Amino acid sequence: DAGVIQSPRHEVTEMGQEVTLRCKPISGHNSLFWYRQTMMRGLELLIYFNNNVPIDDSGMPEDRFSAKMPNASFSTLKIQPSEPRDSAVYFCASSPRATNEKLFFGSGTQLSVL
Amino acid sequence: SQQGEEDPQALSIQEGENATMNCSYKTSINNLQWYRQNSGRGLVHLILIRSNEREKHSGRLRVTLDTSKKSSSLLITASRAADTASYFCATDVGADSWGKLQFGAGTQVVVTP
Numbered sequence: 001d002a003g004v005i006q007s008p009r010h011e012v013t014e015m016g017q018e019v020t021l022r023c024k025p026i027s028g029h030n031s032l033f034w035y036r037q038t039m040m041r042g043l044e045l046l047i048y049f050n051n052n053v054p055i056d057d058s059g060m061p062e063d064r065f066s067a068k069m070p071n072a073s074f075s076t077l078k079i080q081p082s083e084p085r086d087s088a089v090y091f092c093a094s095s096p097r098a099t100n101e102k103l104f105f106g107s108g109t110q111l112s113v114l
Numbered sequence: 115s116q117q118g119e120e121d122p123q124a125l126s127i128q129e130g131e132n133a134t135m136n137c138s139y140k141t142s143i144n145n146l147q148w149y150r151q152n153s154g155r156g157l158v159h160l161i162l163i164r165s166n167e168r169e170k171h172s173g174r175l176r177v178t179l180d181t182s183k184k185s186s187s188l189l190i191t192a193s194r195a196a197d198t199a200s201y202f203c204a205t206d207v208g209a210d211s212w213g214k215l216q217f218g219a220g221t222q223v224v225v226t227p
Contacts, residue, residue, distance in 0.1 A: 004156070033215075043157075043202070043217035056214065091156055101145065101206075103215065105156030 004106035006092050012112045018080040021109045023092030024073055031095040033103060034067055034077050038088045049075065082113045118146075118203040118218030126224045133190040135221040137203030138183075144206045146179055147215070148188050151200045160188075160201075193225045 005024040013019055025032050033048040047057040049069045057067070064083070069075040079086055089110050093103040121136045137146070145164045149157040163170045163179045163186065170177045176189040190197055200220040 035217075042219045045214060045216070048214075093156075101162060102147070102159045103149075103157070105149075105158070107154075107156045 004092055004094050004104055006090075006106035006109050008109060009107065010110045010112075012114065013082055014114050015083055016081045017113075018078065019082045019086075019111060019113075021077040021090050021092075021111070023075045023077070023106060025075070025092070025094030026096075026104055027073065029094035029096045029104070030072065031097065032069060032075050033093040033095070034075070035091040035093065035105075036088045037091060037108070043091075046077070079111075082111075084113045087111055087113050118205050118216060120201070120203060120218045120221040122221060123219070124222045124224075126226070127193055129194055129225055129227050131193055131225075133193050133197070133223055133225070135188050135201055135223070137186045137188070137218055139186075139203075139205045140184065143181075146177075146186050146206075147204045148175075148177060148186075149202045149204060149217075151202065151220070153199075157202065190223075193223075195225050195227050197223060198225045199223060 007022045030051050034046040035043050036046055037043045046059045047067045048055055052069045065079055067077045089108045091105050091108045093105045095103050118137050118139045127133050143165055145162050147162045148160045150160055151157045161172045161175055161177050163177050165181055174191045179186045200222045202217050202220045204215045204217045
């Protein structure tokens with residue numbers, strides 16, 4: 001299995017632009033998580049899905065952030081409009097069951113908002 | 115605030131030495147996990163210990179859990195240069211926390227040949 005696949009690997013954009021991050025979870029995994037990592041705040045859980053349904057989005061920082069999971073093999077995290085403080089590494093992770101056990105992480109998207 | 119706090123923040127050792135790092139947490143847990151992150155990469159799951167377990171081994175890794183002190187330790191024995199990475203503890207914080215793994219700030223380990 002190729003693991004969790006995220007794209008793009010790097011994204012540089014200007015303030016005010018829309019940014020879309022993509023994630024393909026491991027086939028057969030039914031839980032998907034979006035995390036953000038910064039030096040100041042560490043790893044923060046933004047939102048997670050179970051069977052394509054958003055379970056908890058309380059970690060999403062504000063309305064500029066939205067996430068979707070239209071099917072079991074694809075999820076997006078969108079920031080519109082982007083701001084410099086959104087600069088971070090965004091990770092997608094998946095898990096085979098609806099538990100808190102063993103997350104499989106993608107390699108992340110390094111986002112820089114200028 | 116973060117649920118798990120690792121100590122030390124950074125650790126530098128030589129190949130062959132053991133590396134020990136600690137994690138403290140604040141609320142009751144169902145399980146505690148350790149992950150490794152190599153520079154520029156995603157996190158990789160190392161080991162999970164449940165709240166009713168006190169010690170667990172996996173290869174050169176040994177994890178202990180003391181729920182009375184709300185702390186855990188990760189020991190890497192006979193370290194190798196390839197063990198250079200950041201190590202994070204993550205806690206599942208209870209019945210209403212489904213999916214909410216909370217990560218500590220991490221311990222950066224450097225193993226020199």
